[in-house]
Amino acid sequence: LAVAGQSVTICLADEIDCSRGDVIATADQPPQAADQFEATIVWMDDDAMLVGRSYWLKLGTQIVSVTVQQPKYTVNVNTLEHLACKTLELNAIGVAEIATDKPLVFEPYADSRTLGGFILIDKITNRTVGAGMLHFALRRAQNVHWQATDITREVHASLKNQKPKVLWFTGLSGSGKSTIANEVEKRLNLMNRHTFLLDGDNVRHGLNRDLGFTEADRIENIRRVGEVAKLMADAGLIVLTAFISPFRAEREMVRKMLPEGEFVEIFVDTPLEVAEARDVKGLYKKARSGVLKNFTGIDSPYEPPEDPDIRVNTVEMTPEEAAEHIVRQLMPLK
Missing domain, CATH: 2.40.30.10 (Translation factors)
Structure with a gap:
């Protein structure tokens, strides 16, 4: 007779996929x-x-x-x-x-x-x-249940004759993420690929207009974008996202939302001093003067990828060269 705390072996009458973490309970009083x-x-x-x-x-x-x-x-x-x-x-x-x-x-x-x-x-x-x-x-x-559908993500992708991907561009403000992502999308469209580009500023005009730039808001910003990107990948699209996405944990969270191999982290590697010198939108100037708080690279941290899938250096490459390098690295897209 086994007692609490002992290790036991249980033989089940039926073949059931049961592993560590699963719970066995009496049928009349389940947890x-x-x-x-x-x-x-x-x-x-x-x-x-x-x-x-x-x-x-x-x-x-x-x-x-x-x-x-x-x-x-x-x-x-x-x-x-x-x-x-x-x-x-x-x-x-x-x-x-x-x-x-x-x-x-x-x-x-x-x-x-x-x-x-x-x-x-x-x-x-x-x-x-x-x-x-x-x-x-x-x-x-208890009241929300997953509704199964007959047209699967594999069917959606097959109709488009491509493998779904999420191309996740990350880097400092002013690194060139949006410019390079736009160039990559143009090249993919010339290859008859079905794409959609989610840009950080554009998304904050609608879906994420209620979010600020605190760490909590940045985390929620990326969570929402990750969910949208996943839905678009389920539709068979190649999704490009251009967001600072400063924290490794949230980038990894989005990676785990997708099947293995579908998330491609692209690090647009630009030194802070170079990005600040460009300052196309004048944001670094505002941040240095104290007008703009929680700005990545100044008073809010940026955690660069430790092992990105693709890395482009915008000091050494033009946006066009960076886009060409990324597309070559992605081949074959099917």
Whole structure:
């Protein structure tokens, strides 16, 4: 007779794909499963929590990707007063809504510490940055279901006679991302490829017009663009995106949204002093004078790709030469 804590072998009557992280339960009392929750979070890292950033959530043996929304409030540990906040700092305790990338088998922490308690892990550093307790699943998590369709992304791509791709141009403001992406798109169109270019400034006129330039807003900006790019790739298109996208974590998040090999990170490598000297839009001048806050490269960080799929140096190449180099690297596109 096995008892809690022992390792056991279970033989199933049917062939079922069951692996680490899956949960076995009695049929008459199954645990809940959802992908959106309210939770209490204790923040344990020196760096403040970044709203919208993707972290690993580990609950028991389950590991999923999770994003945390702006906390509803933090708790004053001395008075238990609820205080308004925008994020969680070191040792802060707050209540927030979280969303996972796939359903999580859980029980409220009040009912089960094993299926209700979790830790948060930074995807880049692998540091444990927080711990938390699940309260309940959000109602909307139970009422929204994926609708299967008969025309698949493979059919869409086949009709266009091409392989879907997301060509993700990243670099400092003034590096030449938009110019080079435009040149690449013109060349692809001459090759009868079906494309669409998403430009950072253009998207902020519509889809992302409500976002500013704080770290949290930049993260949400890239998350939305990633979702749109994924939908366009599902339609069989070759999508070009020209965004500063300053953080490695968010670029990696978009890569993981797509099938392996469909995300192509293109680093438009331009030294800060060169980009600032160009200053076509006058943004660096505003940033240096203090008029423009949270400007990448000045008072907001840019994390260059460590191993980009394609790198172009705009000091050594003209935009046309850079575009030609990128298209050659992409061949064959089918």
